Amino acid sequence: MGLAARTTAWSAGLAALLALAVTVSAGIGPVKIPPAEVVKIVLNAVVVPAGVETGARGSGTLAVPTADVVYRSPFAFPVDDVHRRIVLYVRLPRIVLAAIVGFALAAAGTVMQGFFRNPMADPSIIGVSSGAAVGAVAFIVFPVSLSATLALPLVGAVDVGLSGGAGVSLFAFVGAIVAAFGVYAIATRHGRTPVATLLLAGVAIQTFLGAVISFLQLQAGESLRRIVAWLMGHLSAASWGDVAVTAIVVPPLFVVLMAYTRDLNVLLLGEEEARGLGIEVERTKRVLLAASALITAAGVAFAGVIGFVGLIIPHMLRLVVGPDHRVLLPTAALAGGSFLVAADTLARSGSAELPVGVITAAVGAPFFIYLLMNREVHEL
Amino acid sequence: MSADDTADRPLTDDDVTAAGSATDPGDDATAAGSATDPTDPAADPVDADPMIAVRDLSVSFGDVSVLAGVDATIDRGTFVGVVGPNGAGKTTLLRAITGVLNPDAGEVRVAGDPASGLSAREMGRRIASVPQETSLSFDFPVRNVVEMGRTPHLGRFDGHGADDAAAVREAMAVTDVERFADRPITEVSGGERGRVLLARALAQSTPALLLDEPTASLDVNHAVRTLELVRGLVDDGKTAVAAIHDLGMAARYCDELVLIAGGRVHAAGPPDDVLDAETLRETFDAAAFVGRDPATGAPAVTPFPRRDVNPRRVHVVGTGRGAGRVLARLSAAGHDLSVGVVPETDAVAGVAADAGATAVTSPPFEAPDPDTTARARRLSAAADVTVVVGTVAGPNRPVRDAAGTPVVVDPDVDPDDLLAAVADAGDG
Structure with missing residues (x-):
């Protein structure tokens, strides 16, 4: 089977799995809703442009003719309105955010493992997660009051305030990017960024930022609980606004990463060989680093530090579809989405809600140990 | 790219194709997609420049x-x-x-x-x-x-x-x-x-x-x-x-x-x-002996560990592969060699040619004429050391006797013993 066919088949299968995971997950909770009803609710919510309604605004000679596009749902299944509200406004934002964040983290993890030629690499390796944590924790401890609303293109007005989750996300995102850029700047000399130096710079920055986080926690007082919840990874505060931002940021970055999958394959040979095969190594590394850092930042900014997704999912998929990034990247990303949806469903379906990071770590750590025991680590 | 960009450097094939299309020369991903592309340097093997x-x-x-x-x-x-x-x-x-x-x-x-x-x-x-x-x-x-x-x-x-x-x-x-x-x-x-x-x-x-x-x-x-x-x-x-x-x-x-x-x-x-x-x-x-590979005729290098020896004038008397080995080993050590009299088809003659040694040869299956023997005798007499390999055939006895005290070695002599014997004889 050709590469394109293999990629398509696996991706289609895993996309179907993700859709199934989302559907089943949306039915799970204190109120059980059958998957069939979930599907109906979602279909009812789908709208298509149905026509144009003309009218006029103002009156008399000042009347301005208007034309509004009218949307109608092509479906009108009878559904329980309470169930509808639970699915659409309580569960789905969280589930879809989990899917997107899992997708982003697994994609970034896949790229980082190839980039560092090390199966133990994960998206946080260049300091993105630590930077995000510092940004988020700093905002929680020293809340900054920005202007009441922040207008984001396409998303509309986002409330930013003392208790705003958007403020945390914004600071986390900025922190992530600043940390990643700092690691890159430290490791770069004369336009070259040796991968080993980058790795060590990442470790150093992570250690330093860990100290900053500990210090901030000591200053936290009442907000300590929120900090801990954020650091463990959380999706409970998800809103459709969060989903919209990630849905706008993640796909273009994923397309960039997909465009570089062949380069990433060749980079696995080593940088000198990659150059001999026509890859502009440093430029390619910059693109991969920037896109991975941004896609990770977009994920952790809204979901906190969720470990192990970016580590184990690429690894598991590599065992299944092989190391070729042209197949591995899309399949790992889709599987990452499913994995985080499942993990978050588990996290919220117990008697007391657990941070999703606890679930991913509880599943991930044993897998990590399994990898070590099987000596799948070839380098470092 | 504009025509002006190319004015200050020699025009290449790439310029010609790039100027024809609107392709950015910085990223020729689309301009040069296949192995049969006319800009491929492989398609132009008679280029004047060295590779x-x-x-x-x-x-x-x-x-x-x-x-x-x-x-x-x-x-x-x-x-x-x-x-x-x-x-x-x-x-x-x-x-x-x-x-x-x-x-x-x-x-x-x-x-x-x-x-x-x-x-x-x-x-x-x-x-x-x-x-x-x-x-x-x-x-x-x-x-x-x-x-x-x-x-x-x-x-x-x-x-x-x-x-x-x-x-x-x-x-x-x-x-x-x-x-x-x-x-x-x-x-x-x-x-x-x-x-x-x-x-x-x-x-x-x-x-x-x-x-x-x-x-x-x-x-x-x-x-x-x-x-x-x-x-x-x-x-x-x-x-x-x-x-x-x-x-x-x-x-x-x-x-x-x-x-x-x-x-x-x-x-x-x-x-x-x-x-x-x-x-x-x-x-x-x-120390290396550069001979000829008998199967391919290409130079064949036989290296030995280098020893500091005083170069001597050495004359070798003997024939066959054994004498050839002795000659090669002495050559690798840096001695100035002569050999003879040997039949011109003998293995030693080939080794002498590779080693750059002076060889006194005679036609095969014939006794050497007196002049030839005399030349070999003079070389032997003038040498610091004369090495005799194995037993000496009749015509070469005068050559051996021309030397005062020749060093006599077996054809399969240990190389270290050979070099030591030559060094000692030269000092004496």
Whole structure:
């Protein structure tokens, strides 16, 4: 089977799995809703442009003719309105955010493992997660009051305030990017960024930022609980606004990463060989680093530090579809989405809600140990 | 690009095609998609410029100078071996040619263009490198690794076309890797890996090949097959440069050798000119006898550990392979040799020719005439030491007797004993 066919088949299968995971997950909770009803609710919510309604605004000679596009749902299944509200406004934002964040983290993890030629690499390796944590924790401890609303293109007005989750996300995102850029700047000399130096710079920055986080926690007082919840990874505060931002940021970055999958394959040979095969190594590394850092930042900014997704999912998929990034990247990303949806469903379906990071770590750590025991680590 | 951009430098093929379309010359991904592209330098083998020209090249790592003022010209359609002792800078020279290393001074030109000005992609379509080892630790199937050779010919969103598939198929066929094409690269043997890397370089379809110790990890069969393959490719028009440790292999397959020692080109030219005992002593710090391989006729280098001996005038009396070995060993040690009288078809006569020794010969199956014997006697008498190998046939007795106290050795004498005996006799 050709590469394109293999990629398509696996991706289609895993996309179907993700859709199934989302559907089943949306039915799970204190109120059980059958998957069939979930599907109906979602279909009812789908709208298509149905026509144009003309009218006029103002009156008399000042009347301005208007034309509004009218949307109608092509479906009108009878559904329980309470169930509808639970699915659409309580569960789905969280589930879809989990899917997107899992997708982003697994994609970034896949790229980082190839980039560092090390199966133990994960998206946080260049300091993105630590930077995000510092940004988020700093905002929680020293809340900054920005202007009441922040207008984001396409998303509309986002409330930013003392208790705003958007403020945390914004600071986390900025922190992530600043940390990643700092690691890159430290490791770069004369336009070259040796991968080993980058790795060590990442470790150093992570250690330093860990100290900053500990210090901030000591200053936290009442907000300590929120900090801990954020650091463990959380999706409970998800809103459709969060989903919209990630849905706008993640796909273009994923397309960039997909465009570089062949380069990433060749980079696995080593940088000198990659150059001999026509890859502009440093430029390619910059693109991969920037896109991975941004896609990770977009994920952790809204979901906190969720470990192990970016580590184990690429690894598991590599065992299944092989190391070729042209197949591995899309399949790992889709599987990452499913994995985080499942993990978050588990996290919220117990008697007391657990941070999703606890679930991913509880599943991930044993897998990590399994990898070590099987000596799948070839380098470092 | 505008026409003005090209005004201040020579026009190249690439300019012509790029000017015709609106393609950005910085990213020729779409302009140059296939192996049959007219801008492909492989399509123009009669170009006047040498394939690779290295001028006054100096490279240092930190404070350590590795290459200092290296000049070398690799003509199209030649197979050039880069030889030299460990740490001489062979690999560094290869890396500088592909532009991986930035030289401190000097220049490398590839098909006329400065290497420093070529993009990785342009370089990847002119020169394919075969590294000693690859660090690939992910289990790609061998076939995928070979396919990676097509990278310089593919645009970012191109799939593999028919040209690419054909190049990969042919590369795998000639390197004999088809049998294990579907096995993971991490699970094949070292020798097989070496052939996979060669296949990848061939799939690159470049006019020039650079090989770093291509035979180092191969058994004799595959070493010979690899060099035969490269030789064949060169005969078909490719240019090849290989760093080779095995001087005999280098001499046998290469058109020219470049001998590097201490970061400088010590000698360059046909193997017969480059490989002589004196040069090898200076560059490898080894005593060597340079003979002829009886099967191929190529120079055959037999190295010995170097010992400090005072060079003597030594005359050797004896015939056959045993005397030949004695002569070769004394030659490698640096002694000034003469031999005779020997039948001109005797093994010793051949060794004497290779060693540059003065040989007094006579027609085979005949007793030497008195003049010939007299010449040999004079050489023997004038020598510091006369070495007699085995028993002496009648005509050579006067030659032996001309020496005061000849050193008599067995044909299978231990080399150390031989050298010690010659040294002692010379001192006495």
